Amino acid sequence: MSRLRDALERGEFVVTGEVAPPLGTDMSAMKRSVEVLGPVTHALNVTDNQGATLHLSSLAASRAVLEAGFEPIFQQTCRDRNRLALQSDLLAAATLGLENVLIVTGDDPRGGDHPQAKGVFDLDSTQLIEIATGMNEGRDMLGREMAGGTGFYIGAAAFPEAEPFDIQSARAIRKIEAGARFFQTQATMDIERFAEAVEAWRPYGVKVIAGILLLKSPRVIDFINTRLAGLMVPDELAERVRGAGDPFEESVQLAIEQVRAVREIADGVHIMPLGADDAVVRILEGAGLA
Amino acid sequence: MIITRPRDWERILRNLDEVHARKVFIMGCGQCATVVHTGGEEEILEAKARLEQEGHEVTGWAVGEVACHSGGTRLETRRNSGSIEEADAVLVLSCGAGVQTVADATSKPVFPGLESVFLGNVVRHGIYEERCQMCGDCVLDLTAGICPVTTCPKGLLNGPCGGMWGGMCEVLTNRECTHVRIQRRLAEQGRVTAHGIVPPKDFSAKLKPGSVNLREGRERGRKRAGSTGEAGR
Numbered sequence: 001m002s003r004l005r006d007a008l009e010r011g012e013f014v015v016t017g018e019v020a021p022p023l024g025t026d027m028s029a030m031k032r033s034v035e036v037l038g039p040v041t042h043a044l045n046v047t048d049n050q051g052a053t054l055h056l057s058s059l060a061a062s063r064a065v066l067e068a069g070f071e072p073i074f075q076q077t078c079r080d081r082n083r084l085a086l087q088s089d090l091l092a093a094a095t096l097g098l099e100n101v102l103i104v105t106g107d108d109p110r111g112g113d114h115p116q117a118k119g120v121f122d123l124d125s126t127q128l129i130e131i132a133t134g135m136n137e138g139r140d141m142l143g144r145e146m147a148g149g150t151g152f153y154i155g156a157a158a159f160p161e162a163e164p165f166d167i168q169s170a171r172a173i174r175k176i177e178a179g180a181r182f183f184q185t186q187a188t189m190d191i192e193r194f195a196e197a198v199e200a201w202r203p204y205g206v207k208v209i210a211g212i213l214l215l216k217s218p219r220v221i222d223f224i225n226t227r228l229a230g231l232m233v234p235d236e237l238a239e240r241v242r243g244a245g246d247p248f249e250e251s252v253q254l255a256i257e258q259v260r261a262v263r264e265i266a267d268g269v270h271i272m273p274l275g276a277d278d279a280v281v282r283i284l285e286g287a288g289l290a
Numbered sequence: 291m292i293i294t295r296p297r298d299w300e301r302i303l304r305n306l307d308e309v310h311a312r313k314v315f316i317m318g319c320g321q322c323a324t325v326v327h328t329g330g331e332e333e334i335l336e337a338k339a340r341l342e343q344e345g346h347e348v349t350g351w352a353v354g355e356v357a358c359h360s361g362g363t364r365l366e367t368r369r370n371s372g373s374i375e376e377a378d379a380v381l382v383l384s385c386g387a388g389v390q391t392v393a394d395a396t397s398k399p400v401f402p403g404l405e406s407v408f409l410g411n412v413v414r415h416g417i418y419e420e421r422c423q424m425c426g427d428c429v430l431d432l433t434a435g436i437c438p439v440t441t442c443p444k445g446l447l448n449g450p451c452g453g454m455w456g457g458m459c460e461v462l463t464n465r466e467c468t469h470v471r472i473q474r475r476l477a478e479q480g481r482v483t484a485h486g487i488v489p490p491k492d493f494s495a496k497l498k499p500g501s502v503n504l505r506e507g508r509e510r511g512r513k514r515a516g517s518t519g520e521a522g523r
Contacts, residue, residue: 079444083490105451108443108461119444126448127490141490159452167450167473174448174487186452229453229460 002099003071004043005153008182008207014268015289016073016184016209017280018045021061023054030061031068036277038070040290043100045184045270048075052112059089063096073155073184074098077106082122083131083141090135094150102155102184103128107229126171126178129156133179158183158208159230160197161190169200176204184270187213189234191261198265209268212258212283215251216276218242252279256286263287292322292385293410293418294329297403302381303344305401311378313347315370316403317392319357319384326418328404329357329383337383337403349373357388360395367395374398426495432488434475439491442468447488 007014017037019030037044044065048058055061062072074093076086093101105125109117123131131141138149156175162168172183183201188194188210198208213231215221221238224231237254244250259269269289273279284290306314316334323329331353338348350373354366367374374380379399382389385406393400410418423440429447430437439445443461449469453460457470476482 105444105446107453110443110461121444121446122493123490124444124446124448125451126487130487157452159454162450162452162454163456164470167470168454170473171448171450171469178487230451230455232455 002043002153004073004100005181007042008267013263013266013289014042014209015040015284016043016045016268016270017041018047018270018272019061019065020047020050021056021058023056025056027056027061027064031064033277034065034068034070037280038065038068040281040284041070041271042268043071043073045073045075045102048077048104048106049080049112050107052079052107052109052114052117054113059093059096059098062093062098066097071100072098073100073102075102075104076128077104078121078123078125078128079106079109079119082120086123086128087131087135087140090132090150090152091146094135094152099151099153100155101132101152102157103132103180104157111229125156126174129154129175129180130178136179153181154179155182155184156180157186158197158201159186160188160194161186162230165193165197169197172197172201173204176201176206180206182207182209182267184209185211186231187211187272188258188262189232189237191258191265194262195265207267209270210258210262210266212255212262212269212271214255214271214273214276214279214283215241216248216274216279217251218247220274248276248279252282252286255279255283259283259287259289263289291325291410291412291418292387293326293407293420294323294385294404295407296328297405299340302401302403306346306379306381309379309399311346311399313349313377313379314341315349315374315377315380315398316341316351317357317366317380317382317384317388318351318353319382319388320353320355321357323357323384323388323404324353326410327416329353329388333383337381341381349377354388357382357384358391360391363388363391364395367392424496424500425491425493426500427492429488429491433472434479434481436468436472436475438468438472447491 019033022030046058046062049055058075062074065072103125109119132154135150136152138146140146158172159168183206221233224233241247241250271280316337318329318334334351341348350370352366352370355362374396381401381403382392383403389402408420409422411421413419420440425439442449450467454467457466459465459467
């Protein structure tokens with residue numbers, strides 16, 4: 001059984017991290033990340049052509065995480081595959097022993113490294129979550145009995161601080177109704193708004209894992225504010241990191257405070273260190289989680 | 291209206307070179323391409339000047355009433371048969387439908403002079419936007435008359451996606467998120483917004499190539515009427 005599911009259902013505060021498959025076949029850098037992050041997390045997200053840029057598939061990389069002795073969260077976007085390929089890959093994932101899946105829409109190709117690509121979006125994430133739920137019950141999207149079903153712990157992305165919240169929240173609730181059992185959220189910036197979102201969603205029976213993003217440099221903050229969709233760093237936090245003598249240290253301290261704050265509200269944290277894997281251990285130690 | 295835009299001239303000239311075409315006939319379209327100012331009389335004269343400047347001879351030109359209409363285009367090519375016969379190739383300033391109709395109506399090599407881009411709404415004169423992709427499986431009943439298939443860059447039926455911020459679109463950041471507009475209009479009209487999950491789209495409703503034959507039934511009907519008449523005789 002999925003260790004992530006087990007821990008969340010037991011009410012344990014979970015920690016997830018993420019690793020990116022390489023552009024190429026050499027997974028050694030990813031495996032180094034896995035060795036650092038694996039021991040201090042319950043599970044590791046394995047991204048799927050993140051940012052609409054070419055990488056080795058999440059399917060193979062998730063299997064590599066499993067073989068390294070850790071638990072992957074297989075990410076699947078709706079951008080690159082039609083309904084045949086998506087269902088087929090879910091079946092493949094199950095046979096490869098992958099137990100957690102995070103189903104997301106995916107960034108638009110025109111923001112990635114292959115802007116000439118056709119964005120597939122044959123299904124959207126809510127629809128695919130519903131289909132994955134059916135596969136867990138042994139049926140494909142046509143309702144046909146399959147020779148062996150899946151047993152996924154199904155997750156989705158959620159956006160607690162997006163405005164207008166009522167519209168974004170209604171979609172989050174539809175994802176839960178479709179079968180999402182856990183949410184991993186966009187980076188948490190405003191704890192009060194995060195708490196309100198958790199309050200709105202929890203009655204539907206979903207576990208909420210709070211995204212914590214290491215704002216490790218002024219450049220990263222600028223990148224988020226100008227290039228990254230669905231997220232803005234509030235002035236107050238941006239100034240704190242920008243004005244610090246050592247911005248990196250300040251960002252680690254900030255992340256520790258954020259983890260401590262969401263610990264009272266969420267069911268877990270998902271830490272995105274933007275490559276600074278070693279900082280994850282320090283953040284968790286600082287927050288009393290490792 | 292079918293929106294077209296000028297095609298890369300280098301490519302047009304290369305096309306003509308490939309068939310060693312020195313003499314060219316130009317065909318425009320009196321419908322969409324005239325209104326959009328890509329294939330009317332004015333644009334044809336510009337193309338003519340451009341071709342002549344490049345050393346080609348323009349044997350003649352015509353703006354058919356509707357380039358995509360088979361009968362009309364056949365008539366137009368017959369009317370201009372002399373100058374088309376004299377030409378080595380025909381350049382068509384219309385959408386791809388018109389280009390193909392002309393290509394069927396003459397034995398000369400026919401080349402597209404425009405790019406066909408979308409079925410467009412006329413927002414204001416000279417400003418066109420794509421609002422409908424003619425998907426054959428309309429969802430406007432569910433979406434308050436705003437098409438997410440076309441106007442959401444990802445074509446999501448259950449939105450907004452996670453990139454929506456401050457009500458704006460992730461991809462086209464200067465535009466309001468289609469799903470925010472849909473939900474707001476539904477709410478304003480007092481229509482239930484929580485209509486559950488919109489199921490996956492039936493893309494088989496728009497399999498290529500599309501074809502509609504309204505005459506099939508009518509012709510069968512006529513034949514039946516005819517045979518009845520015959521039997522009566």
